Amino acid sequence: MPEIMIDPVTRIEGHLAIKVKVENEKVVDAHSSGMLWRGFERIVVNRDPRDAPIILSRICGVCHSTHRITSTRALEDAADFTPPDNAIRIRNIIQGITCIYSHAAHLLVLAGPDYGVYGLAGKEHPHELELDVEKYYKLLHTTILPAQRMCHEALAIFGGKVPHHMTTLAGGVTVTPTPEKLSLAYNKMLEVKDVVGTIYNYVHETLIPHLIEEHIETVNLLLSIGVGVRNFLAWGVYPIPEDNYRNFLEGGVIIKGEKRKPDPAKIVEHVKHSWYTDESGGNPAEEIPPEPQYGKPGAYSWIKAPRYEGLPCEVGPQARMIVAGKYKVLSPYGASLLDRLLARLEELKLLVDVIPDWIMSVKPEEKVYSEYKVPETGFGIGLWEAPRGALAHFVKISNYKTERYQAVVPTTWNASPRDGNGVMGPIENSLIGTPVPGNRETINVLRIVRSYDPCLACSIHLVTPKEGIITKEAVFH
Numbered sequence: 001m002p003e004i005m006i007d008p009v010t011r012i013e014g015h016l017a018i019k020v021k022v023e024n025e026k027v028v029d030a031h032s033s034g035m036l037w038r039g040f041e042r043i044v045v046n047r048d049p050r051d052a053p054i055i056l057s058r059i060c061g062v063c064h065s066t067h068r069i070t071s072t073r074a075l076e077d078a079a080d081f082t083p084p085d086n087a088i089r090i091r092n093i094i095q096g097i098t099c100i101y102s103h104a105a106h107l108l109v110l111a112g113p114d115y116g117v118y119g120l121a122g123k124e125h126p127h128e129l130e131l132d133v134e135k136y137y138k139l140l141h142t143t144i145l146p147a148q149r150m151c152h153e154a155l156a157i158f159g160g161k162v163p164h165h166m167t168t169l170a171g172g173v174t175v176t177p178t179p180e181k182l183s184l185a186y187n188k189m190l191e192v193k194d195v196v197g198t199i200y201n202y203v204h205e206t207l208i209p210h211l212i213e214e215h216i217e218t219v220n221l222l223l224s225i226g227v228g229v230r231n232f233l234a235w236g237v238y239p240i241p242e243d244n245y246r247n248f249l250e251g252g253v254i255i256k257g258e259k260r261k262p263d264p265a266k267i268v269e270h271v272k273h274s275w276y277t278d279e280s281g282g283n284p285a286e287e288i289p290p291e292p293q294y295g296k297p298g299a300y301s302w303i304k305a306p307r308y309e310g311l312p313c314e315v316g317p318q319a320r321m322i323v324a325g326k327y328k329v330l331s332p333y334g335a336s337l338l339d340r341l342l343a344r345l346e347e348l349k350l351l352v353d354v355i356p357d358w359i360m361s362v363k364p365e366e367k368v369y370s371e372y373k374v375p376e377t378g379f380g381i382g383l384w385e386a387p388r389g390a391l392a393h394f395v396k397i398s399n400y401k402t403e404r405y406q407a408v409v410p411t412t413w414n415a416s417p418r419d420g421n422g423v424m425g426p427i428e429n430s431l432i433g434t435p436v437p438g439n440r441e442t443i444n445v446l447r448i449v450r451s452y453d454p455c456l457a458c459s460i461h462l463v464t465p466k467e468g469i470i471t472k473e474a475v476f477h
Helices: 049-059 064-078 085-110 133-159 179-214 216-224 317-323 337-361 410-414 426-431 443-451
Strands: 003-006 016-023 026-034 232-234 237-240 246-249 252-255 258-260 267-270 305-308 377-386 389-398 401-408
Touching (some): 016 443, 026 426, 049 064, 085 179, 085 237, 085 337, 179 216, 252 317, 317 337
Antiparallel strands (some): 003 016, 232 252, 252 258
C-alpha cells in the first residue's frame, strides 16, 4: 500500500505535514501533523491580564487583529464589562477588513494557483488544471496586491498600524474617529469593493458557466471530494448595536444535521495523539497551560484535538456561512471542496458590501472608551470568528494576575489529529476517498488541505523551550 508524505504543505501559514496511504488510486488513511510547539498561553501566565491582547496578537501574522479583539473580549467578560457602542462598531470594521484581505489572499494567492485559469491539462489527466503564469502574474500585480494594500491602509486608519494593530484594548478602542478618517476609510473600502465585485462577477457570470459547459467532470469532482465531518461550529461575529447587539453573522453548532446554540462548556481537547502531557487536555476553561511531551507514544502532532460533544467539527467560512443561513451548499453530500471555496467567496462579497455602511455608522461625537478595571478575581471567555473559523480565548484572573489562559483556534479544530477515541480530525476525514491518479499524483490532496486555509502559527504557537530548540524529526506512529 503506497504511503505518501507531504512535508511541508506549501502555500499555507506555518508548517503542516500530511501523510496519506493510497490503495487503488484513492486515499484510505490520513494523518495531519502540526510540526512546531505551542506555548503562547504559558507566556501570559502571572502577568497583568491587559498584557494578553498585546502578546497574543503575535500568535499569527494574518489574523493578528482577531486574536487581539478576542483576548480583549475575554478580559471584558471576566469583569462583566461592556464597551461603548462606537468601540463595538470600530472593532467590527477592523475584524471585517481583516477577513476581507485574508479571504482574498487565500482565494487568489494561497489556493488559487491550484485551479489556474481552469483549462484542462489533457485527456491523460482530466482533472488537472493549468496555470497561465503570465496572466496570473499580471493579475497579482494589477489587482491582488493593490487591493491588499488598500485593505491595510483602511485598517491602519482604525488600528494605528498593520499588522498587529494597537487600538483595541479592554475598555474599548483608542482611535479618534474623525469625519476625515471615516471618509478616507470609506473611500478606500469602496475601491476594494469594486475590485472584489469584478472578481465575484467573473466567477459567477463567466467562470462557473464555462466550467459547467466545458469541464463538468472537474465540477463534479470538486463537489464530491473534501466533504469532511459535516458537523459545523461558529461562535457568531459582528454584534450590531443598532440591532440590539445581534450578530451580523449568527453563531450556532450543527451536529448531525441539527442546529442549536453553541456552548463552550461542551468542548474537550484530546491529547492522546498530541505531543503534550495527558494533564494538558480537557475543557479549555479548566485545563492547564500546555506541557510538551515530545516523543510520546502514539502521538504525531503538536496540535490538540478539540471535540464538541465528543465530535469533530469543521470551522471556517463554509461552517460560518451555513450556520448563519447565508450559503446554500451545492454538493449533494452537504459539504465539499468547491463549497468551501465558494462560501469563502460569498462571505468576502458580503463583507465588502456592508463595511462601507459600518464605517458610516460610526458616530464621531460619541465616546470610544470607558474605564476598565482588572478584577481581583474573575473568569472570562472571548468568543469570536477568525477568517479561518471559530476562535475562543479563556482567561482566569487571580490576585489581579492571569492565573490560566487557553486559546482554541480554528486550525486546532480543522487540522487536529485523532482524538482519544481514534476519530479523525476534519482535514484527515476530508481526505479519505480522495482520488490519487497513478497512486502518486497528490494535487487533489493538496487542494483539499488548502481549502481549509490552515494556519499552523495559530494552532501550534512556536516558542523556544528553556532546554533549547527541539530539532528532532517528527516520527509517525
